[in-house]
Amino acid sequence: MERIEHRAAAGGWQSVYRHQSATLGCAMNFAIYLPPQAENGPVPVLYWLSGLTCSEQNFITKAGAQRYAAEHGVAIVCPDTSPRGDEVADDPGYDLGKGAGFYLNATQTPWASHYRMYDYVVSELPALVEQHFPVTAARAISGHSMGGHGALMIALREPDRYRSASAFSPIVAPSQVPWGEKAFGAYLGIDRQSWSAWDTVALLSRPQTHTPVPLLVDQGLADEFLEKQLRPELLQAACDAAGHPLQLNLHAGYDHSYYFIASFIGEHMAWHAQALRN
DSSP, X not given: OEEEEEEEETTEEEEEXXXXXXXXXXXXXXXXXXXXXXXXXXXXXXXXXXXXXXXXXXXXXXXXXXXXXXXXXXXXXXXXXXXXXXXXXXXXXXXXXXXXXXXXXXXXXXXXXXXXXXXXXIIIHHHHHHHHSSEEEEEEEEEETHHHHHHHHHHHHOTTTOSOEEEESOOOOGGGSHHXXXXXXXXXXXXXXXXXXXXXXXXXXXXXXXXXXXXXXXXETTOXXXXXXXXXXXXXXXXXXXXXXXXXXXETTOOSXXXXXXXXXXXXXXXXXXXXXX
């Protein structure tokens, strides 16, 4: 690994590293915030997944989460949102290709050779982080928009790996909205049945054999994507039907931006910290 950024923040250190990913077949950046408590021993980790067009930079520079991570003694790891590099397939649109990996494992050409963000986030990156940094195997996961989709979907698929999962403005049913239909059709092909394995609402309809991971979701009611792309009412209905624990908070006046995330990230950090202590 190569450390390419290193800055003091809230008594701890905000760094960015670059490494060669065997899973994605390209060089990848990830950000890690280590709170001051990490000087005295390993700390639990929150994995943050960002949204369309983002990289590892957006959350660490806009959310103001470091002060809350320092308060609770939690590390934060932020991967990039897709594979990168000249050899990686791309699309002219902002909602497919680089910056739009959707946290799944692609099966279709030309995407399948690099777009395996699910395996990267779930397996390769945590193994790397836990090998090289003072963190424990106690993990939580969160994200925004496309990353909110990733966080909820991953937690449902991997309930033994995460203590809690939260999201801001998540794409809860990608199989039923334009963003998801475009991405899933390209990455996974035309068989919509295969899409359900990567769709939060669809996953909630399956029989659950593990203790459910509790979900926390915050959604702004002035979000310009609320009715067409996000549809939190589908998540509420699916959780109600499955008996899955969900706290859905709706906020008048808030939009899809990082102003919304920065306003409530403290509550999310405290909620995750409690779960990570249990």
